[in-house]
Amino acid sequence: MKTISVIGLGLIGGSFAMALNKVGVAEKIIGVDQNEEHQKQALALGIVQEIVSLDEAIKQSDLIVIAVPINIIQTLLPEILDKIDDKTIVMDMGSTKAGICKKIINHPKREQFVATHPIAGTENSGPNAAFAELFLNKVAILCDIEKSNKEAVKKVKKIYQSLWMNVKTMTSKAHDAHIAYVSHLSHITSFALGQTVLEEEKNEEAIFDMAGSGFESTVRLAKSSPDMWTPIFIQNKENLLNAIDAYQDQISKIRNMIEEENSKEIHRYLENTNDIRRILNKK
Amino acid sequence: MKTISVIGLGLIGGSFAMALNKVGVAEKIIGVDQNEEHQKQALALGIVQEIVSLDEAIKQSDLIVIAVPINIIQTLLPEILDKIDDKTIVMDMGSTKAGICKKIINHPKREQFVATHPIAGTENSGPNAAFAELFLNKVAILCDIEKSNKEAVKKVKKIYQSLWMNVKTMTSKAHDAHIAYVSHLSHITSFALGQTVLEEEKNEEAIFDMAGSGFESTVRLAKSSPDMWTPIFIQNKENLLNAIDAYQDQISKIRNMIEEENSKEIHRYLENTNDIRRILNKK
Numbered sequence: 001m002k003t004i005s006v007i008g009l010g011l012i013g014g015s016f017a018m019a020l021n022k023v024g025v026a027e028k029i030i031g032v033d034q035n036e037e038h039q040k041q042a043l044a045l046g047i048v049q050e051i052v053s054l055d056e057a058i059k060q061s062d063l064i065v066i067a068v069p070i071n072i073i074q075t076l077l078p079e080i081l082d083k084i085d086d087k088t089i090v091m092d093m094g095s096t097k098a099g100i101c102k103k104i105i106n107h108p109k110r111e112q113f114v115a116t117h118p119i120a121g122t123e124n125s126g127p128n129a130a131f132a133e134l135f136l137n138k139v140a141i142l143c144d145i146e147k148s149n150k151e152a153v154k155k156v157k158k159i160y161q162s163l164w165m166n167v168k169t170m171t172s173k174a175h176d177a178h179i180a181y182v183s184h185l186s187h188i189t190s191f192a193l194g195q196t197v198l199e200e201e202k203n204e205e206a207i208f209d210m211a212g213s214g215f216e217s218t219v220r221l222a223k224s225s226p227d228m229w230t231p232i233f234i235q236n237k238e239n240l241l242n243a244i245d246a247y248q249d250q251i252s253k254i255r256n257m258i259e260e261e262n263s264k265e266i267h268r269y270l271e272n273t274n275d276i277r278r279i280l281n282k283k
Numbered sequence: 284m285k286t287i288s289v290i291g292l293g294l295i296g297g298s299f300a301m302a303l304n305k306v307g308v309a310e311k312i313i314g315v316d317q318n319e320e321h322q323k324q325a326l327a328l329g330i331v332q333e334i335v336s337l338d339e340a341i342k343q344s345d346l347i348v349i350a351v352p353i354n355i356i357q358t359l360l361p362e363i364l365d366k367i368d369d370k371t372i373v374m375d376m377g378s379t380k381a382g383i384c385k386k387i388i389n390h391p392k393r394e395q396f397v398a399t400h401p402i403a404g405t406e407n408s409g410p411n412a413a414f415a416e417l418f419l420n421k422v423a424i425l426c427d428i429e430k431s432n433k434e435a436v437k438k439v440k441k442i443y444q445s446l447w448m449n450v451k452t453m454t455s456k457a458h459d460a461h462i463a464y465v466s467h468l469s470h471i472t473s474f475a476l477g478q479t480v481l482e483e484e485k486n487e488e489a490i491f492d493m494a495g496s497g498f499e500s501t502v503r504l505a506k507s508s509p510d511m512w513t514p515i516f517i518q519n520k521e522n523l524l525n526a527i528d529a530y531q532d533q534i535s536k537i538r539n540m541i542e543e544e545n546s547k548e549i550h551r552y553l554e555n556t557n558d559i560r561r562i563l564n565k566k
Contacts, residue, residue, distance in 0.1 A: 119495040123560075139492060168492060175493075181483045182494040186501040189472050191552070192533035194559040199529065200464045201562075208562050209422060209451065210458075211465040212402040216563060217500045218469040223560040226553035233537075234544050244538050246482065248531065250475040254516075255527050261517050269474070270509035276477040277406075277506040279484075279491050280499060 001026045001155075005057035006065045007076065009033045009042040010228075011122060012093055013067030014130025017047045022132050023162045032057045041127040055083070063089045063155070070094040071231035074103050081109040089152045091116050095179065095228075096235040097143040097172035111149040114156040115172060117141045118165065119183070123223035140165040143172040180239035185247060187221045187229055188240070194222030284309045284438075288340035289348045290359065292316045292325040293511075294405060295376050296350030297413025300330045305415050306445045315340045324410040338366070346372045346438070353377040354514035357386050364392040372435045374399050378462065378511075379518040380426040380455035394432040397439040398455060400424045401448065402466070406506035423448040426455040463522035468530060470504045470512055471523070477505030 004026040006013045017029050031048030033039050039051045054076075057064065064080060066073050073094045080090055081104060091114045094100055101115050120138040122129060140160040145153045160167050170178075197219070201207050233240060257265045287309040289296045300312050314331030316322050322334045337359075340347065347363060349356050356377045363373055364387060374397045377383055384398050403421040405412060423443040428436045440450050453461075480502070484490050516523060540548045 119493060121495065121497060123497075138495065141493070168489075174487075178483075178487055178490050178493050181480050182490055182498045185479065186476060186498045188534070188537055189476050190501055191556045192530060192537060193469060193472050194556040195533045195552070196468065196526070196530045197464050198556065198558060198562075199533075200461075200526075204457075204461055206451075207461050207465055208565075210402060210424070210461050211563070212404065212421065214404060214406075214504050215465045215469045217503050218473055219559055219563075220500050221497050222556045224553070224557075226550045226557065229553055230546055230550045233541050233549055234546060237541055237544065241538065241542060243479070243483075244534065244541075247475060247479045248534060248538075250478045250482075251471065251527065251531060251534070254471055254475060255524065255531075258516050258520055258523060258527075261520065263513055263517060266516055267509045267513045269478070270507070270512055273474045273477040273481065273505045274507075274509065275481060276502055279481075280494070280502075282491075 001062045003028045003030060003060045004063045004065060005030045005032060005052070005061040006048065006067055007032045007054065007057065008066065008068035009038055009047055009127050009130075010067065011125050011129045011134070012118070012120075013065065014042060014045075014047045014127040015132065015134035016065060016067060016093070016118070018130055018132035019135055019163045020159070021046075025159055025162055026063075030057060030060065038127050045127060045130070047127055047130060054080075058083045058088070061088060063091070066090065066092040069228050069231050070096055070100065070235055073100055077113070078104055078107060081107050081113060084109060084112065088112060089114065089155060091156050093118055095183065095232050097175045099235045101144050101147070101172040105147070110147055112152060114145070114148045114152050115143040116156060116160070117143070117175065117179070118160065123220050125225040125228065135160075135163045135165050137164055138166070140167050141175055142167060142169045143175050145169050176236050177239045180236055180243040184232060184236055184240050185243040187224060188233070188244060189247065190219050190221035194219045284345045286311045286313060286343045287346045287348065288313045288315060288335070288344040289331065289350055290315045290337065290340065291349065291351035292321050292330055292410050292413070293350065294408050294412045294417070295401070295403075296348065297325060297328075297330045297410040298403075298415065298417035299348060299350060299376070299401070301413055301415035302418055302446045303442070304329075308442055308445055309346075313340055313343065321410050328410060328413070330410055330413060337363075341366045341371070344371060346374065349373065349375040352511050352514050353379055353383065353518055356383055360396070361387055361390060364390050364396060367392060367395065371395060372397065372438060374439050376401055378466065378515045379459050381459045382518045384427050384430070384455040388430070393430055395435055397428070397431045397435050398426040399439060399443070400426070400458065400462070401443065406503050408508040408511065418443075418446045418448055420447055421449070423450050424458055425450060425452045426458050428452050459519050460522045463519055463526040467515060467519055467523050468526040470507060471516070471527060472530065473502050473504035477502045
């Protein structure tokens, strides 16, 4: 490929550009970002070789990678598809897929778009948080690929594989239903935990002195970007509410066992849940 | 000190013995463990120089460190205090403190006991999980120290400091109230998250393929030992139920904002909770 443009040079887009640089899949990687501070950082860090306007990026690119919050993807994607020529491929990296795919389902250039979700991230954001190894050995999901042309899917797949990613395909609907449980829900549980302890800090200032590494690990995602996560929670509302309800039931279940001091049941519950170790080790 | 004995050679006791070895605070470190497999592992790993019976440990030791699950501490501690001579110091490392302190409040040798909680751990257990650096730069809490003799408190404090720990003191009641929020609650939220996704796996086998590092971090504590955590949850029932209720309120709050698609409120909530970053960085 000659030129790849990355729209949005935050943690995800910035890391992707750095990784593409590393494996040399394109002659030139250019970037688009609204935020002037981020533009400067991205250039200083060598994340992209050039910052251009969106129109310029559309004109120059063989592949356009959209890595902005999903509410902005929804606005930007149809505009970009309107303007590209017949050979340009567009992919997005948003954390929900059904809304985006629905938005452009009847677009005349639908075939040139590939809906993707690389499952990678940290609690940090912005170009300064980007690093080339973010995607290494992670999973990338391609959705509704029968709606994209085969050549485009093949190219996008190849790019993810060049970053050592494990590519899987599924419908956008299935993606959103499952990701609610293994990603969106864990953000909710972290934010709620963080807020609970911050509230309690009003009673006991020194409470965080007592927090160990277990608390830090469990609350880590509560540092995540509100700009990125607010639209995700809303877009995936239906699936996420199901997941939250299932989770609340589990919390209530443990709560009742504790209230009843039912050692045997608590022990069994914890032991059953330890199964998560076997499953995560398999990965 | 001449001889220190560690009762219970799991993650905590094993790591403590290894650390004591490293800094050379005792001439000899001996161990007691009911589990024969753990005895063998502890000797093979050089965690202790000798495995002895509890009675033998009581006879030989200047300091006895109790590092077993807290329900067993409750049984063992009065027995040990009954048998020690006037110079032996006893300390425990349990994650709840009020119940243990209450249990021996009127014991004639109460003064020789120091109630402690080193805030350190991992999701793993047993001697194989032990490592000398576990306690490095962590916080150790000493409770109800006015009930212990000054010399004993001084010695225990010095030992923790020799492991580069930051020693704090508080009442056992305050300890249990605060630790419910920053340790016990995060174990509950992890176990519930793990169980929620394990249940969902019945509908979608491949769900764990989609789990990223965020999920793994949030669910890590769900791998923790049921033997250790069941009695903690029950012992700290009252405080923990308060913490769980506060947490459930926070989950419901976010749930409602999502149901109402209230972007502004969700954004504000996430932004407020991001404050956890500042606080954890200060540590």
